[in-house]
Amino acid sequence: MGDGALSVWEKSSTARVVPPARPRKLSKVPFVELADGRLQGVVSSGSDIGRVYVSSVAAGTYAFACSTNNNRPCGGARGWFCNHIQALIDEAVVQYGAERVARYLKVEVTDGELDEDSLTHAMRSTRPPQADNSAAASVFSRFLRHLAYLELAPGTAPLPEMQWFPTTRAVA
Template identity: 80%
Template sequence: MTAPSRPRKLAKVPFVELADGRLQGVVSSGSDIERVYVSSVAAGTYAFACSTNNNRPCGGARGSFCNHIQALINEAVLQYGADRVARYLRVDIADAELGAQTITAAMSTTRPSQGDTKAAAPVFSRFLRHLAYLELAPTTAPLPEMQWFPPTRQVA
């Protein structure tokens, strides 16, 4: 796990990841506290998808990136850094111009298409699994499902 390039606020985009050939994550609704959107952008093709946690399509994702996808890209840049996000999504832009708006603009010029929303369920499931860790009591005992992590070196 890499440290965030800059601190980010988790209220708007509580979960963002570069996985499965996509930038994907969970974005809070601006109008309903009970609703979240699962948004994604595919690497290379920039095919995008955005739907609610109940699999209802986002009304703003009609032919172009909606506000949820733009927020996801902004937070991914804060979490991973613009160069890593651009490399992962295979966006070809000069390093001097690198930033969330530049990445979004470069992808938008290719006229991305609506992508498959089948990824929404596993992304939302991983998000819920991460939330479950927040409910655990603080402990130094190992968690069985985290045993696949390599052991850390002890510093003397």
Template identity: 80%
Template sequence: MWEKSSTARVVPFSRPRKLAKVPFVELADGRLQGVVSSGSDIGRVYVSSIEAGTYAFACSTNNNRPCGGAHGWFCKHLRALVGEAVLQYGVERVARYLKVEVPDDGADAASVVDAMTATRPAQGDRSAAAQVFSRFLRHLAYLELEPVTVPLPEMQWFPTTRAVA
């Protein structure tokens, strides 16, 4: 039935996320990618990504400086990104998207990270960071809009709870 409507199904969050630590996470462009807050500087964020299949990873600040902890190993920002992705999408969906083999029972974010790091992934290209950060900023702009009841043309692609005739 939903295939014939102008709305899309929304997958509910597995559990509530901590938006202060990882305010933006998405499975897009063949990567798990997002924005992770710095633990030491409130004004700094990191743009982190892990490529599906190869697990090539990248982590850099919002002004494109490399992360000091991502030298040959997943840094704390990448681990936080995986953890929040599992909270938002569920471990099965994240593992399937990243092409990670995890145990059927008891799989969690740590088991996804362990499976990826066991392959000794290489550092990837940081060129997608600007695009990811730009999408994050665009999402933040929607939070500043005044609540209105009229449709916003740029948000018509968002799913709704009722079918439109």
């Protein structure tokens, strides 16, 4: 836009959303993000519809954590990635693409095609320590906040939690 005109997204008060690399189903992993130096998200339990797991893998060290929404440790995350963490990695690759996930987690895949299996294999070449699970509460809280936005009717009215943003007009 060399003529000084702003595009539609630049005129709006919303940020651009990067489309998923491929469409994904939200029933197993309803929330996945690359944030705070971790791949983190919420994974549904395979056995209890009322239970979810908050799982994460740290960038660089591949330290991992997995616990229920009630902060009980996952029984499968003993010494290596449980099924919840593997599902999180798989869905992150669907959402962001294998290259972006590998770059964010600082995974170097030297041979073969880059996909969720090669990412996991490359991370397995190191022995990650069990991570501090203190981030689970903030990840789960962010997930719940995202769910609350889904219940809002579409509109252009300001959201109360966004009122702290500075305004461009003078206040009398």
